[in-house]
Structure formats: C-alpha cells, structure tokens
Amino acid sequence: MSILEAHDLRRTFTTTTGVLRRNRKEVEAVRGVSFAIEPGELFGLLGPNGAGKTTTIKMLITLLLPTSGSATILGLDVVRDAREVRRQIGYVFGGDRGLYERLSALDNLRYFAELYAVPARDQRARIGELLELVGLTGREKERVEGFSRGMRQRLHIARGLLHDPALLFLDEPSIGIDPVGARELRQTIAGLRDQGKTILLTTHYMFEADELCDRIAVIRKGEIVAHGTPAQLKAQVTAGSVIEVETFGGVGESDARGRVAVVGALPGVRSVAVDDDGAVGETLVVQVEPGADVTAAVLGALRGIRVGRVVTREPTLEDAYVQLVSS
Amino acid sequence: MSVLAQAARVLAVGWVLQLKILAVSAFDGILNIVYPLFFATCALLMFRQNGDPQALVYAGLGAAVMGTWSAMATSASGALQGQRWQGTLELLVTAPTPVALAVLPITAALATVALYSLVATLIWGRVLFGIEVAIVSPVAFGVALLVTLVSLATFGFLLSVTVVRYRTGWALGNLLEYPGWLLCGFLVPLDLFPEWVRWIARALPPTWGMDAIRAAAAGRDPWFDTAVCAGLGIGYAVVGALLSERLIDSARRHATLALT
Secondary structure, eight states, rough: OOSSEEEEEEEEEEEEEEESSSSEEEEEEEEEEEEOTTOOOOOEEEEEEEEEEHHHHHHHSSSSSSSSEEEEEETETTTTTTHHHHEEEEEEEEOSSSSOOOOOHHHHHHHHHTTTTHHHHHHHHHHHHHHHEEETTTOOEEEEEEHHHHHHHHHHHHHHHHHHHHHHHETTEEEETOOHHHHHHHHHHHHHHHHHHHEEEEEEEEEHHHOOOEEEEEEEEEEEEEEHHHHHHHHHHHSSSSEEEEEESSTTTOTTTTTTHHHHHHHHHHEHHHEEEEESSEEEEEEOOOOOOOOHHHHHTTSSEEEEEEEEEEEHHHHHHHHHHHH | HHOOOOEEEEEEHHHHHHHHHHHTHHHHHHHHHHHHHHHHHHHHHHHHHTTTHHHHHHHHHHHHHHHHHHHHHHHHHHHHHHHHHHHHHHHHHHSSHHHHHHHHHHHHHHHHHHHHHHHHHHHHHHHHOOOOOSSOOOOHHHHHHHHHHHHHHHHHHHHHHHHHHHHHHHHHHHHHHHHHHHHHHHSSGGGOOOHHHHHHHTTTTTHHHHHHHHHHHHHHHHHHHHHHHHHHHHHHHHHHHHHHHHHHHHHEEEEEEEEO
C-alpha cells in the first residue's frame, strides 16, 4: 500500500479587491493533482513560485481543505481523519519562521514533544538523538534567536521528526541557506532517506532534487506536467542539445524588441529561457531539437546585442525542468 | 499515560514555556511593568481630586483589576496573532493535540502576568498614594482574585480562538480594552449606566469578580458574585473549546491560518 495517495486534488482561493466596490476573484491554485508515494521513497515536488507546491502540501498536512478530490495517508483521509493523519506526519517548512525565538532549541523541542504526545520517559533520549542527527548537540541550550538560518532549518527538521512520523513533508527546506548550510542540510536529508524514512520534498534546486529524490513530479500552474525518476525526466530532453548564449543587455527585463520570443519561434528550438544571474549580463538558454543546428539563426536573431560566450552542451535535469515549466 | 494526564502535561509545560517567552522579552517586560502602573496612576490622580478616602480605596481596587483586563483582553488576542506572524500557529494546528490545549497555556501565562500587574498596582497605590485597602475577609478576597483571574484567562482564551480563524480578530481585543474598563465597573459604578449597558456588563466575568473583590475587602458576602464569575469563566472556556475545532475547520476552508 502506498503511504500517500492523492487523487485529483483541487484548491480554489477566493480573493477580493477594492474598498467600496468589492470584486471577488477565484484563483485555482491546484488543478487536479494526483500522485502516490511508496514507503521509504523520497519524492520530490518541483515547480516555480506560485505553481501550487505549498498549497498541495498544506492540503496533505490538513492545514487546508481541498475544494475537491481526495488524499489519504496510510489509508487515513486528510479531511475526515485529520487528527489521526497529524499523528502520522511531520511538517518542516523553509525560512526563518516556525520556531519560538526566545526559547532555547531544547525548550522548542520539549514543547513540540508534548504537543505530539511523545511519552515523557522517552523525550530526553529522543531529543538527544535528534540533536545529534542534525548536528546541534552542544547548542541546545542557546536561544533560537541567535541561530543561523541553517541551524534553524536543522532544528526544524529535528522538530518534525520528534514523534518519528511515517511521512515527513519538507517544504523548500533549503530556501535562503548559504551553500555550506545547504550542503549540510542535504546530507541530513540523505541520511534520513538512507534510514528508510518516507519524505515528500519540495525544492527549487534541481541539483538537490537530482541528488536526493527517487522520483520527481513537476508541477506547473497547479497541474503535474511530468513525473518520473530524475533519469527519466532528463531523458525527455537528452535527445537534443542546449545552446547557452551570454548576452550583455537586451534580452532580460529590457527585452523591448521581443528577442526571446523571436528565438523561441525559430525552427528547431524547443524552448528558450533567460537566466539572469544578477551579474553584468544574462544567459539565454535555448533547448534545441535533435539534429537541428540553430546557432547561426539564434545569433542572427540577437543581432545588435553584444554577445559573449556561446556554448553547446548536453541537457541537464535543470534543462528538463525549465523546458517543462516554460513550455 | 491517561488522556487527562497527557492534557495536564501539555497545559503545564505550555504554561511554563509561554511564561518563559514573556519573561525573557525586555520590551514585553517593561511594558507589562509600566503599562498597568501608568493607567492606575492616571485613575488615582483623578480620584484624589475628590478628597474622599473611600473613593480612593474604590479606585485603588478597581485600578488593580483594570490592569488584568488589559493584560488579558488585548494581549491574549495579540499573542495568537504573534504566533501567526512567527509561523508557529500552523504548527500548533498540525499537531495532533487539540488546539484548545495549545492556546489555553498562552492565555494562562498572560493571566500570570496579570496577577503581577494586580499586586504591583495595589503596592503602587499604597506607596505612592497612601491607599490602605483594609481587607476584612482575606481568604474570600484571595479566592475572589484568583477566580477573577482564571475567568479572565478563559475570556482571553475565547478571544484567542477567534484570532485563529480571523486574521484581524486581534483588533477586537484592542477594541475591548477601554470599554471594558467602564463595563466591568473598575472605576465607575455600573448603576450610572443605562440598563442595556448593564446587561452587557453582566455577561463579562470581571464585573462579578470586581464586585466579589470589593465585597470581600469590605467584609460583605462575596460568594454569590464569586460563583457567578466562576460560572461565566467556565462557560467561556467551554464555548471556546467547542468553537475551537469548528473555527479550525473554517480556517482550513478559508485558508486563514497563515499570514497570506
């Protein structure tokens, strides 16, 4: 039996604008999402901001009621059996929030141990094990307000594991963490996976998903547009190539002449995206059909713009993701 | 461990830790010390103009309980909004423990701070204004004080539960602060108000608690007022507990648990 089964989950939000004349608008954040997670699996849910990842997770962890559709965790319905579901799951989200800043790490864990009904006689040992697991042993008596973001995130994970949940939800846990902290966090998650813990992970970072996840579902505008193993997703674009063109102005926010759209419409081009890394220029990432040679045409479309390095390479998982979410 | 023992542990640990949170904040600490004394001083300065020592004693007792009302009505709803801001409200809801057991310790911790405010204001009145509150029945006085505080905590609990559902519910607490000072008869006798106002006042536990405190201090029978105060307090607790699960379901439907 799957640990988690979601069938055609949908969620609509109603928003209102205006002061005197109130206009109601319905936004469909999740549009019929279905997937299943098997025991011991690390399942990734990937998608751009606003794709519906967090809304999906919040329905699964009983924070939001689905507008329609259903989901079960260990056979328990997330709407009908909410309290029982909560006993079986752990929830960890990214960012600075979600901890009592003025309490020590130990007090935070003690409080949540009570809320999750961890037996009093087991609490000390359990908290000790988890502090060891997340590398916070020796820091447990310090107030959380003095913790770095990486330390907070590891404390979050310890909190989420206090009651040894059957399924752990990690909602963008590495967001905003420096590379060293993110690497340590990935090691912690990999350790949990190796222990056989079932995990649903959302992340923006493709290399993170590639490194950690057994299977991935890509979500775009509230719908799952692809799913499979990282290798299967990569295979969707490996029959082709990627051209990266370094440009200096003219294709980013200042794309007044619609150059990106022109490149995207060229024969043999599958998709095109602009990677603005915040440096001097931008990188135009062009996904190319197998056998097509579009380099000259792409450079022709960019005539008048100062162009730097041009590289042709094999597609990566990130390319697969970009193609899926931008097509 | 039995369900009751487990609930008692959650309440006790929650109370201690919430009190710790309140205690380590320099801003909250100074506010909790200065705020009740400031308003008590204003009230006592006004009543002193009257020149009647009895009126000053009346105001001295009222000003002491006035701070507890502020601590509960405003702070309880603000505290839950604070949980929403720091992202812990969602975690309290996703825990398998009933949310009422997570919210009650927060208001209980605030009630403990309110107890400080009450004692500090009585001492302040004595030291600065020379108000000697003669307490004829100390035991009844103590019981009336504690019952008033507990019923205030349950009233704050009910307010807090509404904040879980409504993002702007915390404003209700602020809105109630000053009218509450009048409605509960802390400084002005309720007889001065129209009948319909008195009906509202009778629905508030501190109105009865204040009467019980004054009666105990003066040596009159405080037990009826104390019992009504306790009854109302229990009533608010039961309504809050029953409402909490319904409001959580509503919050899940309307997506109001998070900030956005």
